[in-house]
Amino acid sequence: MGGEQWKAWAKGAAYTMGMQTANIPYALLKYYQALDLDDAEAMLLLQLLSFRQVEHNEFPTLEELEWRTGAAPGIIAARIQKLMKAGFIGIEDEQDPMTGIRYERYDLSGLYEKLGTILASEQQERITAINQPPAAAVNQASKEEERERNLFIIFEKEFARPLSPMECETISGWLDQDRYPEELILMALKESVFAGKLHFRYIDRILLEWNRNRVRTAEDARAYTQKFRQR
DSSP states (O other): OOHHHHHHHHHHHHHHHHHSOOOOOHHHHHHTTTTTOOHHHHHHHHHHHHHHHHSOOSSOOHHHHHHHHTOOTTHHHHHHHHHHHTTSOEEEEEEOTTTOOEEEEEEOHHHHHHHHHHHHHHHHHHHHHHHOOOHHHHHHHHHHHHHHHHHHHHHHHHHTSOOOHHHHHHHHHHHHTSOOOHHHHHHHHHHHHHHTOOSHHHHHHHHHHHHHTTOOSHHHHHHHHHHHHTO
């Protein structure tokens, strides 16, 4: 390969790497030691995330993980077992609704829940240390943070990936600016899953449509949706 060909190939590879990026939870990089994970275990979780997001492979083989991490045979299996026992990951048995074929996938919701818990705890400590507000105000802030954290976790489970900062801002805006009830946001998420259009723009359109039609509660949403489907 000549010099110019090499430069062109390297440029193409660099462009491809820019396109094939994985959305890695910053909280995992920051807090993995606080979660009693060592470097190798944290890297294994990062590899599971990258397989899912970039290669759309939700159940990489032990051999694939060994090759990717450079681990000796048998090491990955032991690490997987440890992560499962600690509640970071699980293995789910699924069935393709179109073909009926059963398959297995790694469930990473335990990881997201642990990260959400440690983030909420850090936020609460920061509020207490800086502001020292009255106990009632702290309780209210804690409730709001818990509500928001729970929504983040539910959305991450449905999307099967960490949320981006912009997506987190969107959820916060629904709660704080638009004043949508939590139950209504969850109903809109459910509708997007049902419609097979799991993305934030579609969920936002559902909430706007409901707001224009004075849909205020989950019961209102169920009635409106049923009426719409019967047209």
